[in-house]
Amino acid sequence: xxxxxxxxVAAAAGVSRQTVSRAMNDKxxxxxxxxxxxxxxxxxxxxxxxxxxxxxxTQRTKTVGLVMPDITNLFFPEVSRGVQDASRLHDYNVLLCxxxxxxxxxxxxLHSLAxxxxxxxxxxxxxxDDPTLTRFADSYSPIVMLxxxxxxxxxxxxxxxxxxxxFLAVEHLIAQGHRTIGMLAASIxxxxxxxxxxxxxxxxxxxxxAVDRRLIVGETPILQGGYNAMQELMRAxxxxxxxxxxxxxxxLGAMRAVRDLGKxxxxxxxxxxxxxxGMASMATPSLSSIHVDKYAIGQxxxxxxxxxxxxxDDSFATIEVGVELIQRESTx
Amino acid sequence: xxxxxxxxVAAAAGVSRQTVSRAMNDKxxxxxxxxxxxxxxxxxxxxxxxxxxxxxxTQRTKTVGLVMPDITNLFFPEVSRGVQDASRLHDYNVLLCxxxxxxxxxxxxLHSLAxxxxxxxxxxxxxxDDPTLTRFADSYSPIVMLxxxxxxxxxxxxxxxxxxxxFLAVEHLIAQGHRTIGMLAASIxxxxxxxxxxxxxxxxxxxxxAVDRRLIVGETPILQGGYNAMQELMRAxxxxxxxxxxxxxxxLGAMRAVRDLGKxxxxxxxxxxxxxxGMASMATPSLSSIHVDKYAIGQxxxxxxxxxxxxxDDSFATIEVGVELIQRESTx
DNA sequence: TTGTACGCGTTATCAA
DNA sequence: TTGATAACGCGTACAA
Numbered sequence: 001x002x003x004x005x006x007x008x009v010a011a012a013a014g015v016s017r018q019t020v021s022r023a024m025n026d027k028x029x030x031x032x033x034x035x036x037x038x039x040x041x042x043x044x045x046x047x048x049x050x051x052x053x054x055x056x057x058t059q060r061t062k063t064v065g066l067v068m069p070d071i072t073n074l075f076f077p078e079v080s081r082g083v084q085d086a087s088r089l090h091d092y093n094v095l096l097c098x099x100x101x102x103x104x105x106x107x108x109x110l111h112s113l114a115x116x117x118x119x120x121x122x123x124x125x126x127x128x129d130d131p132t133l134t135r136f137a138d139s140y141s142p143i144v145m146l147x148x149x150x151x152x153x154x155x156x157x158x159x160x161x162x163x164x165x166x167f168l169a170v171e172h173l174i175a176q177g178h179r180t181i182g183m184l185a186a187s188i189x190x191x192x193x194x195x196x197x198x199x200x201x202x203x204x205x206x207x208x209x210a211v212d213r214r215l216i217v218g219e220t221p222i223l224q225g226g227y228n229a230m231q232e233l234m235r236a237x238x239x240x241x242x243x244x245x246x247x248x249x250x251x252l253g254a255m256r257a258v259r260d261l262g263k264x265x266x267x268x269x270x271x272x273x274x275x276x277x278g279m280a281s282m283a284t285p286s287l288s289s290i291h292v293d294k295y296a297i298g299q300x301x302x303x304x305x306x307x308x309x310x311x312x313d314d315s316f317a318t319i320e321v322g323v324e325l326i327q328r329e330s331t332x
Numbered sequence: 333x334x335x336x337x338x339x340x341v342a343a344a345a346g347v348s349r350q351t352v353s354r355a356m357n358d359k360x361x362x363x364x365x366x367x368x369x370x371x372x373x374x375x376x377x378x379x380x381x382x383x384x385x386x387x388x389x390t391q392r393t394k395t396v397g398l399v400m401p402d403i404t405n406l407f408f409p410e411v412s413r414g415v416q417d418a419s420r421l422h423d424y425n426v427l428l429c430x431x432x433x434x435x436x437x438x439x440x441x442l443h444s445l446a447x448x449x450x451x452x453x454x455x456x457x458x459x460x461d462d463p464t465l466t467r468f469a470d471s472y473s474p475i476v477m478l479x480x481x482x483x484x485x486x487x488x489x490x491x492x493x494x495x496x497x498x499f500l501a502v503e504h505l506i507a508q509g510h511r512t513i514g515m516l517a518a519s520i521x522x523x524x525x526x527x528x529x530x531x532x533x534x535x536x537x538x539x540x541x542a543v544d545r546r547l548i549v550g551e552t553p554i555l556q557g558g559y560n561a562m563q564e565l566m567r568a569x570x571x572x573x574x575x576x577x578x579x580x581x582x583x584l585g586a587m588r589a590v591r592d593l594g595k596x597x598x599x600x601x602x603x604x605x606x607x608x609x610g611m612a613s614m615a616t617p618s619l620s621s622i623h624v625d626k627y628a629i630g631q632x633x634x635x636x637x638x639x640x641x642x643x644x645d646d647s648f649a650t651i652e653v654g655v656e657l658i659q660r661e662s663t664x
Numbered sequence: 665t666t667g668t669a670c671g672c673g674t675t676a677t678c679a680a
Numbered sequence: 681t682t683g684a685t686a687a688c689g690c691g692t693a694c695a696a
Contacts, residue, residue: 003471003673005672005673005674006673006674007673015682015683016682016683016684017673017674017675017683017684018675018676018682018683018684019681019682019683021674021675021676022681022682025675029681029682030681030682031681031682034681034682046471048443048446048447049447049673049674050447050449050672050673050674051447051448051449051674052384052387052388052393052448052449052672052673052674053388053672053673053674053675053688054673054674054675055384055674055688056384056385056388056672056673056674056675056687056688056689056690057673057674057675057676057687057688058674058675058676058688059688061384063427063448070413071403071409071412071413071416072409072410072412072413072610074406076409077403077404077408077409078404080403080404080428081402081403081404081430084403084428084429084430085430091444093427093429093444093445093448094427094428094429095395095425095426095427095428096412096416096426096427096428097416097425097426098413098416098417111380112423112425113425114380115380115381115382115383116383116384116395116425117382117383117384139335139378223610223611223614227614252611252614253614255614255616256614256615256616256618259616278404278555279555279584279611282555282559282584282585282587282588283588283615283616284587284588284591284615284616286588335689337688337689337690338689338690338691339689347666347667348666348667348668349667349668349689349690349691350666350667350668350691350692351665351666351667353690353691353692354665354666357691361665361666362665362666363665363666366665366666381689381690382688382689382690384688384689384690385672385688385689385690385691386689386690386691387672387690388671388672388673388674388688388689388690388691389671389672389689389690389691389692390672390690390691391672
């Protein structure tokens with residue numbers, strides 16, 4: 001069980017530690033013969049440099065942290081894959097942390113990652129308050145945040161065009177002839193929420209429909225939350241003929257609720273979600289949605305972290321992520 | 333941006349490094365006054381010990397590796413949450429790696445985790461061959477594997493009762509009056525697959541129904557795979573009235589396929605899946621399934637790793653995980 | 665009760 | 681081209 005070190009390799013190859021290091025990182029001159037001899041010893045012994053030790057001296061751990069509310073929420077696994085696939089290409093590993101939208105937990109996790117000296121952090125659904133986050137960012141970089149405004153030299157932003165997405169969704173419902181359109185909103189406060197609600201309202205206004213706040217029901221943005229919110233909305237406002245949901249999970253939960261109340265989608269109620277998770281296309285009826293390239297978001301975040309690492313003094317523009325209307329059966 | 337070290341704290345408190353260390357780990361004697369003074373300095377400076385350095389000397393990184401085929405597959409996020417919640421309680425972090433069921437990638441990832449000196453590894457859906465894995469396990473521990481037999485002192489096993497689950501599923505279909513029952517199997521070879529197919533066959537035999545291998549269609553065990561396999565099966569064997577799918581993802585894909593061929597679930601075709609992922613209950617119709625406590629699997633795996641770390645010389649019994657039939661609309 | 669010195673495994677600096 | 685030596689930040693015997 002004893003791990004082999006660079007010293008073992010040096011002994012086997014009859015050279016010094018330093019020469020072994022040179023052979024691996026091929027910087028500094030080294031004769032082809034010795035290099036080959038060392039490489040062979042490495043091969044024979046199955047030696048792998050200790051990343052901790054490397055990290056100590058290089059101040060690079062080749063590890064990044066990924067902080068999100070809950071990997072169990074279908075939006076995040078795809079983002080996570082994007083991060084991980086991109087990180088693998090650069091020999092990075094990813095530490096994954098869930099916060100359940102709890103600010104204290106988010107802060108705890110952040111400090112834990114800092115203690116582990118990750119090279120960068122990607123935060124999704126950040127819920128901590130600005131001052132606390134600022135203090136953290138002051139002492140740590142680089143950080144990439146998704147869907148949250150945060151002006152700080154060590155922080156880079158990725159913003160999805162949530163407002164436009166919501167507008168497209170509601171515009172689509174209106175185009176289908178709907179006039180009384182509800183919304184299932186998230187009970188977790190976030191920038192995404194604010195923008196999606198605004199997009200919803202803007203679309204209504206744009207087409208001359210009065211906004212009725214009572215048609216907006218807030219709930220946990222998961223399947224069950226969508227289910228509950230939809231039941232509530234339909235009971236209180238049977239006149240609603242179409243509903244835009246904060247995300248697809250709520251949309252799918254809502255679909256189930258509609259059915260359990262003896263109504264049909266889209267005949268009685270049209271539904272459109274947001275995010276376009278894989279399940280949306282497979283549902284019956286399939287769920288219309290606003291497509292967001294989650295995988296690409298993950299990739300971009302990781303690459304941005306690498307860029308920031310490469311050029312610590314540069315400032316980087318916010319990355320804008322477009323959206324697209326995906327029309328399916330749930331909106332007729 | 334310069335990180336503060338234990339030395340800074342010592343200077344601030346007017347003591348030596350050692351005293352600071354003592355104050356934190358409260359072992360060894362230390363006067364209450366100095367301890368308090370040190371703790372205050374730590375607080376003031378916002379000092380956090382460098383985990384890399386700690387790891388170097390303690391040979392413990394407080395980090396575990398979680399290796400799985402694809403976090404995007406709905407089964408794994410829940411397991412992942414179980415691992416992470418349990419690990420958090422012990423101040424551990426989790427490195428997540430996807431292998432896409434590729435043996436080379438699995439091996440690469442394993443070595444990467446070893447290089448990072450994780451304290452333990454949890455492998456799900458391991459696809460590497462036995463000799464390679466044995467060689468790795470020889471030099472590394474502890475390892476926990478899910479649903480794969482592997483006799484090795486450094487490896488602990490968690491086994492789901494797949495055969496019984498499959499038996500229950502098919503028995504249920506038979507109880508509903510079905511006699512021509514197909515199966516959508518995974519095209520990825522694994523112990524789970526073998527056992528689920530066996531359970532399917534055993535149930536048929538047990539109730540005096542001849543096994544017809546042509547009714548077993550293999551495909552990728554995801555939504556799209558289920559969709560494709562179901563189309564194929566229904567075209568080739570329209571006489572089939574019920575189908576047991578390797579997992580819920582395939583079941584949900586199959587449900588969609590049935591509908592796209594103009595048939596209904598469960599009137600024309602009954603469907604039952606495996607795993608009982610969250611989406612199963614929300615589908616329309618809701619999908620019957622075999623419940624597996626994924627979250628508990630993750631928790632148990634993490635705790636087993638900790639136990640193995642505590643008592644390296646003990647041998648540990650395989651953890652058996654039970655299953656349960658969940659009857660829903662898709663089977664009438 | 666407190667401080668000194670060494671070692672963990674690696675890379676970087678400098679001298680040979 | 682190669683090797684000795686000093687960091688990196690911490691825990692821990694041992695000495696004071």
